Amino acid sequence: MRTFVSERARQIPPSGIRKFFDLVLTMNDVISLGVGEPDFRTPWNICESGIYSIEQGVTSYTSNRGLQTLRDALSAHLASRYQLKYSADDELIITAGVSEALDIAVRAIVNPGDEVLIAEPSYVSYAPCVTLAGGIPVPVECTEQDHFRLNPDTLQEKITDKTKALIINFPNNPTGAIMKKKDLEPIADIVTDRDLLLISDEVYSELTYESSHTAPATVKDLWQRTITLNGFSKAYAMTGWRVGFLCAPQEICDAALKIHQYVMLCAPVMGQVGALEALRSAEDDKTSMVNEYRLRRNMFVAGLNRIGLSCHVPEGAFYAFPSAKGSGLSDVEFAERLLREQRVAVVPGSVFGCGGDYHLRCAYAVSRKELTEALGRIETFINGL
Amino acid sequence: MDDKDLELLRILEENSRLSAQEIGSMTNLIQAEVEARIHALEESQVIRKYTSVINWEKAGNSEVSAIIELKVSPERDFGYDRIAERLSRFRQVRSLRLITGTYDLQVMVSGKDMQEVSRFVSEHVAPMDRIRETATHIVMKSYKENGNTLFEQQETERLPYSF
Numbered sequence: 001m002r003t004f005v006s007e008r009a010r011q012i013p014p015s016g017i018r019k020f021f022d023l024v025l026t027m028n029d030v031i032s033l034g035v036g037e038p039d040f041r042t043p044w045n046i047c048e049s050g051i052y053s054i055e056q057g058v059t060s061y062t063s064n065r066g067l068q069t070l071r072d073a074l075s076a077h078l079a080s081r082y083q084l085k086y087s088a089d090d091e092l093i094i095t096a097g098v099s100e101a102l103d104i105a106v107r108a109i110v111n112p113g114d115e116v117l118i119a120e121p122s123y124v125s126y127a128p129c130v131t132l133a134g135g136i137p138v139p140v141e142c143t144e145q146d147h148f149r150l151n152p153d154t155l156q157e158k159i160t161d162k163t164k165a166l167i168i169n170f171p172n173n174p175t176g177a178i179m180k181k182k183d184l185e186p187i188a189d190i191v192t193d194r195d196l197l198l199i200s201d202e203v204y205s206e207l208t209y210e211s212s213h214t215a216p217a218t219v220k221d222l223w224q225r226t227i228t229l230n231g232f233s234k235a236y237a238m239t240g241w242r243v244g245f246l247c248a249p250q251e252i253c254d255a256a257l258k259i260h261q262y263v264m265l266c267a268p269v270m271g272q273v274g275a276l277e278a279l280r281s282a283e284d285d286k287t288s289m290v291n292e293y294r295l296r297r298n299m300f301v302a303g304l305n306r307i308g309l310s311c312h313v314p315e316g317a318f319y320a321f322p323s324a325k326g327s328g329l330s331d332v333e334f335a336e337r338l339l340r341e342q343r344v345a346v347v348p349g350s351v352f353g354c355g356g357d358y359h360l361r362c363a364y365a366v367s368r369k370e371l372t373e374a375l376g377r378i379e380t381f382i383n384g385l
Numbered sequence: 386m387d388d389k390d391l392e393l394l395r396i397l398e399e400n401s402r403l404s405a406q407e408i409g410s411m412t413n414l415i416q417a418e419v420e421a422r423i424h425a426l427e428e429s430q431v432i433r434k435y436t437s438v439i440n441w442e443k444a445g446n447s448e449v450s451a452i453i454e455l456k457v458s459p460e461r462d463f464g465y466d467r468i469a470e471r472l473s474r475f476r477q478v479r480s481l482r483l484i485t486g487t488y489d490l491q492v493m494v495s496g497k498d499m500q501e502v503s504r505f506v507s508e509h510v511a512p513m514d515r516i517r518e519t520a521t522h523i524v525m526k527s528y529k530e531n532g533n534t535l536f537e538q539q540e541t542e543r544l545p546y547s548f
Binding site (some may be wrong): 021024025035036037125295296345347351 | 395396407411413545546548
């Protein structure tokens with residue numbers, strides 16, 4: 001029998017550390033710092049509105065773009081919160097999470113052979129999405145020296161005649177780095193000079209601890225060449241509701257909408273109802289979650305540095321990205337032995353692409369009690385090396 | 386009162402038993418500064434006292450609580466203040482608020498049994514000057530106190546890993 005699996009599906013590399021993750025499932029008493037989602041429950045007012053909508057029989061498809069009420073509220077929210085101007089009618093699509101938004105954004109703009117730059121370390125989906133769209137993912141390394149911000153010189157070096165777009169994600173998973181306006185300006189100049197498109201995944205935009213988020217589309221003339229992706233998962237602890245959104249100038253938005261209507265039709269309606277409630281009434285819930293993450297970050301990062309895992313202060317998201325270089329172990333070895341010997345699960349940084357070697361992604365979206373316990377166990381592990 | 390003070394208050398309201406060192410690591414303050422700030426907040430009576438949220442039912446204590454609503458004739462120059470302050474002196478009064486609506490004051494009282502509560506209401510509260518009407522509601526079960534739920538919630542399942 002011939003192989004039915006497509007070339008493209010085969011091109012996507014399997015996760016090299018699957019076995020390691022499977023091991024976690026078989027072990028007891030593991031403190032997992034490997035979970036990239038909030039540990040809070042969705043605020044109850046949001047849950048209640050979802051439940052109520054089901055009781056009322058709101059269970060059908062919505063328009064492809066998403067509920068008008070949600071798009072209107074979202075458009076107003078983006079304008080007041082980030083000074084982002086997107087029309088609810090032509091420049092905004094509600095998607096099934098940011099994952100789908102990313103996929104349709106990439107497919108809407110990539111031709112076969114186009115190179116797409118990805119600021120790494122990064123979330124694991126960007127490169128496979130580019131590959132699936134027939135493009136060629138090209139990593140651009142963000143280094144610890146630069147506090148994991150995208151360096152304009154490094155970016156410049158990676159641009160070729162084939163480069164079509166740049167994907168960035170700040171606040172960043174896995175590093176927690178942010179890019180302020182002054183950091184984005186030189187990037188904006190390069191993107192404009194080289195006539196590139198910017199795809200900006202801003203799903204952690206509400207989770208910043210020292211300064212508020214700058215949306216790249218508001219910097220210089222980037223708006224006309226930016227696709228802004230965001231969602232409700234991280235800010236409102238709504239990961240399972242699957243609601244994200246894509247914003248872009250109309251021409252690009254129309255192209256993405258065509259793909260969206262054929263592959264997804266619409267985001268789940270109860271999720272959209274919940275998202276609307278989140279915008280209307282969950283500001284305080286969000287603030288108290290952000291306050292709690294800040295406290296955890298402070299104590300956890302101080303703890304990591306104290307026990308010898310040097311860690312820059314992450315200004316956003318809920319990840320610490322310490323270096324394990326001093327241990328003499330690679331990140332994969334460190335993570336495996338830490339799991340087996342002390343039952344603490346962290347994600348080896350190399351999973352997140354270049355620049356991640358020798359680092360560990362530790363999500364502090366767990367209780368302070370667990371963080372304290374995890375720090376104790378990691379310290380015992382390091383002292384035993 | 387600055388942002389750091391507000392942060393300390395939020396932390397203490399949630400768990401007042403954390404040490405100054407623990408609070409310091411959470412707020413990037415040195416231990417001595419945490420102690421000094423908390424001391425100042427205590428001195429200025431912003432922090433009134435440290436207490437515990439106890440599920441007395443679980444502790445086997447059959448204490449009885451009641452919500453009493455009172456219609457009160459306000460006094461010239463004092464409004465409701467004097468009578469409210471007078472009521473506050475009773476040990477049995479756990480909380481007391483001036484409210485809008487049909488009634489004026491809402492009093493939460495507790496006693497060791499139903500008799501004590503009813504005696505307190507009929508002998509001490511109802512006959513008080515200026516109290517025109519009372520409505521007593523016995524608490525049958527408490528589900529949430531001061532923002533804290535008193536029932537067990539099921540743990541939600543989380544993947545051990547996600548990116």
